[in-house]
Amino acid sequence: MTSLKQSVRRFDLYAPPQIVSLREVADGVGAERPVSAREVLRRLDAVPSEVRLAEPVTTGTALGGRAEMVLRSNGTYTSTGHMRATGFPSFAFVVQPTVEGGGGRFRALAVHQGRVFGTDTPGDRQRNWSEDGRNEAVRQNWLTFARDARLTVRKEWEVSGVLGTLGDIATAVAQFVGAAAVTGSGGMAAALVIGSRLGEAAHEPWPFPGLPAGVTIASGVLLVFGPAAIVPALAAGVAVEALVDHRPLSTEEEAFAVKVFGPTLPPREQIILTNISGLDDRAFVVPGAGGSYLVNLGDHFDDPMAPRGKYRQRGQMLIHELTHVWQAKRWPATTYFCQGVTESTYEPGGDPGRPWSAYGIEQQATIVDRWYAADPGFLTGEFQKPHPNFSLKAAHPYDHYIHLHIRAGMT
Numbered sequence: 001m002t003s004l005k006q007s008v009r010r011f012d013l014y015a016p017p018q019i020v021s022l023r024e025v026a027d028g029v030g031a032e033r034p035v036s037a038r039e040v041l042r043r044l045d046a047v048p049s050e051v052r053l054a055e056p057v058t059t060g061t062a063l064g065g066r067a068e069m070v071l072r073s074n075g076t077y078t079s080t081g082h083m084r085a086t087g088f089p090s091f092a093f094v095v096q097p098t099v100e101g102g103g104g105r106f107r108a109l110a111v112h113q114g115r116v117f118g119t120d121t122p123g124d125r126q127r128n129w130s131e132d133g134r135n136e137a138v139r140q141n142w143l144t145f146a147r148d149a150r151l152t153v154r155k156e157w158e159v160s161g162v163l164g165t166l167g168d169i170a171t172a173v174a175q176f177v178g179a180a181a182v183t184g185s186g187g188m189a190a191a192l193v194i195g196s197r198l199g200e201a202a203h204e205p206w207p208f209p210g211l212p213a214g215v216t217i218a219s220g221v222l223l224v225f226g227p228a229a230i231v232p233a234l235a236a237g238v239a240v241e242a243l244v245d246h247r248p249l250s251t252e253e254e255a256f257a258v259k260v261f262g263p264t265l266p267p268r269e270q271i272i273l274t275n276i277s278g279l280d281d282r283a284f285v286v287p288g289a290g291g292s293y294l295v296n297l298g299d300h301f302d303d304p305m306a307p308r309g310k311y312r313q314r315g316q317m318l319i320h321e322l323t324h325v326w327q328a329k330r331w332p333a334t335t336y337f338c339q340g341v342t343e344s345t346y347e348p349g350g351d352p353g354r355p356w357s358a359y360g361i362e363q364q365a366t367i368v369d370r371w372y373a374a375d376p377g378f379l380t381g382e383f384q385k386p387h388p389n390f391s392l393k394a395a396h397p398y399d400h401y402i403h404l405h406i407r408a409g410m411t
């Protein structure tokens with residue numbers, strides 16, 4: 001019989017150096033407390049480390065295909081499949097394989113679109129897709145996700161249509177995802193993972209005026225588009241266009257950020273603060289369209305420098321979120337939700353000898369925000385100068401991470 005520790009370590013979700021409590025794991029596998037260790041172990045062993053699902057795609061016309069989705073507990077996924085014109089007419093299509101788990105609370109989806117040609121037009125009869133990727137949210141939500149995973153395929157097609165322009169594609173995809181994001185019970189699911197065409201689209205100008213690049217509304221849901229994910233979100237208040245507030249990082253905030261990050265962040269105009277908040281009121285950072293980085297602060301948008309909660313020093317929360325921008329510039333295929341499954345997702349632990357790359361994204365952000373906040377005297381004095389002398393800051397166990405990684409732009 002395996003030990004609970006061994007079973008837990010099977011999932012990246014609980015990768016060392018995390019200290020994992022039985023209570024956390026019990027919650028993760030949906031066990032009602034009080035529960036025995038044996039029962040938790042039994043449930044945990046029943047969770048697969050890979051979900052592999054396939055479905056035929058039928059349309060009732062001379063167009064058909066197949067979709068397969070593989071998702072793994074380490075957050076990687078593979079979406080493969082094809083569509084084929086089997087007769088006279090040619091088609092344009094959008095196919096959205098969606099894996100749903102945790103009683104529909106979590107959905108991972110891919111979107112593939114293209115054209116296939118029948119005998120009426122010269123061209124390829126079949127279009128194949130195969131896409132590998134990684135999504136942090138898949139890893140973080142794995143236990144919920146894998147419990148009862150099933151694949152559904154939504155599809156839309158038109159005879160000889162051309163899904164040509166970004167506006168068409170973004171609108172079609174947004175409508176698909178908007179509908180997928182609303183669960184049957186009226187709540188919202190996290191919809192993550194996205195097809196490659198949208199990744200290309202993310203480098204073109206955003207076609208929806210009035211909203212920041214990468215944000216749109218479809219089927220009544222506010223959506224944040226990135227190269228690797230579409231995230232249903234909420235504006236502070238109600239999710240309507242008029243209430244989405246956004247602005248680039250100000251010159252003052254940039255000057256502040258440079259003191260910590262040096263020249264390693266994207267240009268100020270590309271860092272867009274918004275009042276959008278994620279599910280459960282989470283702040284989150286996601287690479288947006290056109291090379292932007294959306295820093296979604298919810299109701300903290302009005303004063304991003306204000307101390308709040310565990311971010312006791314002025315500016316500490318902004319430093320935390322900007323660390324996610326620093327990461328997103330280097331690993332764009334991730335969405336950075338600022339609330340892990342558990343607090344231990346954030347806790348970097350007390351071993352400054354560990355390599356920077358051994359830390360999770362929240363641990364890295366916590367290292368930077370704590371390092372920043374560690375010497376209040378320095379913060380209120382020397383740090384206020386345009387070019388603070390950091391040799392006057394009290395020595396800190398995380399100093400080398402800041403100097404050798406953050407400011408050097410080295411992952």
Ligand SMILES: [Zn+2]
Nearest residue numbers: 337338362365
């Ligand atoms: Zn964070």
